[in-house]
Amino acid sequence: MEKLWSPWRSNYIESFKDANENDACVFCNAESKNIDDNDYQIVYKGKYSFIMMNLYPYNSGHLMIIPYRHLADYLELSNEEIHEIMFLNKKAIEALNNIMSPHGFNFGANIGQAAGAGIHTHLHFHLVPRWMGDTNFMPVLGEVKIISQDLLVTKNNIINELKKLGLE
Numbered sequence: 563m564e565k566l567w568s569p570w571r572s573n574y575i576e577s578f579k580d581a582n583e584n585d586a587c588v589f590c591n592a593e594s595k596n597i598d599d600n601d602y603q604i605v606y607k608g609k610y611s612f613i614m615m616n617l618y619p620y621n622s623g624h625l626m627i628i629p630y631r632h633l634a635d636y637l638e639l640s641n642e643e644i645h646e647i648m649f650l651n652k653k654a655i656e657a658l659n660n661i662m663s664p665h666g667f668n669f670g671a672n673i674g675q676a677a678g679a680g681i682h683t684h685l686h687f688h689l690v691p692r693w694m695g696d697t698n699f700m701p702v703l704g705e706v707k708i709i710s711q712d713l714l715v716t717k718n719n720i721i722n723e724l725k726k727l728g729l730e
């Protein structure tokens with residue numbers, strides 16, 4: 563069996579280890595921010611959910627679609643929330659295709675801590691653009707992930723493209 567090492571992921575997960583139930587949720591904090599606030603990488607706010615760039619991306623353009631409601635259980639999502647999340651996923655794929663021309667995407671959620679969710683108390687969905695050969699030796703040898711585009715440049719490109727696609 564081949565192994566894919568991602569040491570940066572464990573550093574990210576460890577950053578939440580000291581958080582307790584009284585600490586504010588990073589996603590709940592983010593939802594109250596404006597799109598033009600560069601401390602939070604929000605690119606779109608819908609009625610039931612919002613799209614945010616991942617601050618620790620696997621690849622350039624790594625987005626998360628997050629319901630506003632603070633819940634961990636997928637089964638608690640309303641039909642309206644599920645519909646909007648899937649609609650925003652479709653629009654985000656369209657925007658990323660137009661901007662970055664990836665060869666494919668990973669889309670999904672790690673539901674629960676045992677499933678690998680770094681933030682397991684607030685459900686969120688990942689959309690990761692993928693390119694043929696987008697992995698290399700850097701994560702394994704240097705414990706570094708190369709992200710080739712500045713987050714703010716990517717954020718502005720995504721916001722502009724979503725506007726072109728009718729999401730304002």
